[in-house]
Amino acid sequence: MSKRKINNYFSRKDNDQSTNNQSVSNDPSPSSPNVPLETKRMNLVHEVVDTIESNYPYYERDPGKRPVIWQYPCDKQDEIRREYVGIGPYQPIYNYPLVDFKQQRRSFQFSWFIKFPWLEFSEAKESAFCFPCYLFDTPSLQQKKFTVEGFKNWKRVNCKNCPLKRHEGEINSHHSDSMQKWESLKNVSQHIDRKIVKESEKVVKQNRLLLKTSIRAVWWLALQGCAFRGHDESSSSHNRGNFLELVNFQAELCKEIGDIVLSKAAKNAKYIAPSIQQEILKINANLVRSKIRDEIEDAKFCILVDEATDESHKTQMTLVLRYVDVDGVVRERFMEVVAVDDTNSITLKTQICNILSHHKLLVENM
Structure with a gap:
């Protein structure tokens, strides 16, 4: 049997360390091969316990x-x-x-x-x-x-x-x-706060699908230049107008949409009211104008202006921009239609300047 020396149990300290800071331990290192397995397990468990207690003081x-x-x-x-x-x-x-x-x-x-x-x-x-x-x-x-x-x-x-x-x-x-x-x-997933969060996420997902359905209907009708409203939009009507009939058409094609739109939607979140349709149209119109403005950049452009009176006898002015895009293609884009009090040159000039300044188009480039 080999003799063990004191260095097997004590570590040598540097001479430049102060006496007060010197400390020795007669406990064998947990990583030493001479330490029993049970002692290693106990030391490991105590380390885990100390960690837990430090996190929960x-x-x-x-x-x-x-x-x-x-x-x-x-x-x-x-x-x-x-x-x-x-x-x-x-x-x-x-x-x-x-x-x-x-x-x-x-x-x-x-x-x-x-x-x-x-x-x-x-x-x-x-x-x-x-x-x-x-x-x-x-x-x-x-x-x-x-x-x-x-x-x-x-x-x-x-x-x-x-x-x-x-x-x-x-x-x-x-x-x-x-x-x-x-x-x-x-079981954290069953806690009431998690249940509320899940229900909220479900409602948000349904509302987004409702809004997407209305947006798709608005896009299609605007692209085709069709009227939105119908003469009779009641639930008993056989033809409720283009917008509602298009929403109902999407509901028939997709069960997920059919389970949440029109009569099955919440009364305060149907997203089919005329004001909602107008707001969606306005947002899309602003996106189109921004796209046109990005195409023009700082290039030269021309304007085409005309005025007309609609069926309600209100005078309106339309503005069309003509320009060459970055690909060298001549474009004519309908930009704006605004109501005017009269068709005098001063009135039309004021409205034209307002439109150009709103979209940051310089008059010098016109």
């Missing part, structure tokens, strides 16, 4: 030291429960102390954590506790043996009348109720 891990849950302020109890559920039951791994039972000595077994996953062990009281019963304990249904005092009668655990199994009780027992609440609290 305000919560006592040892069940024998922490106060009962109902002693906390009412507005803090749910928050504390969620934190403890996130940490989980305290199940340390170390050399559990032996307890004398008449002429026998028994100790807590780590395998019981697997058999009873709700079990906790207190190093302070050297006793076992119930994690879910602690979380949902109340003054009227207090489980003192497994939440305050602790259980340590290890001799009877493997007996036929096991106290741990008796604590679990029937389906309607306090422990079973606490277990169900613990499982529900662990």
Whole structure:
């Protein structure tokens, strides 16, 4: 057997270090091959526990030291429960102390954590506790043996009348109720706030599909130059106008659209009102004008102006731009139609200047 030297257990310190800062340890390094496997596991577990405790500094891990849950302020109890559920039951791994039972000595077994996953062990009281019963304990249904005092009668655990199994009780027992609440609290996807978020996301998705359906109908009617409104747009009408009939046509082609539009949509979110149609048209018109402006850039351009009176006897002025785009192609784009009080040259000039300045088109390039 080889002799071991003191350097196997102590590390040499530099001479320039002060005496106050020097420290030696007679604990073998966890990475040393001479350290038993059980010691390595214990050191690793303690490191994990220390990490958890550093992340949750305000919560006592040892069940024998922490106060009962109902002693906390009412507005803090749910928050504390969620934190403890996130940490989980305290199940340390170390050399559990032996307890004398008449002429026998028994100790807590780590395998019981697997058999009873709700079990906790207190190093302070050297006793076992119930994690879910602690979380949902109340003054009227207090489980003192497994939440305050602790259980340590290890001799009877493997007996036929096991106290741990008796604590679990029937389906309607306090422990079973606490277990169900613990499982529900662990299942984050079932929390009410997550449910609300999911419902909100569903409503947003439906509203977007409704709006896309109306936008497609507006695009098609504007492209074809068709009228939007009908003479009779009531639900009993056989022809409700181009816009509503086009929306209904999309609903017949796509079941996903058919389940949410027109009569199946919410009364305050149908997206088919005339004001909605006008707003969609206005947004699209602005996008088209921006595209035309991007095509012109700083090139020279001409204007074509005309005036006419519509059926309501209102005088309107139309403005068309003629220019050469970057590809060298001559383009004529309808830009604007505005109502004017009269057709005098001063009035038309004022309106033309207003349109050009609004779109940042320089008069010098005209």
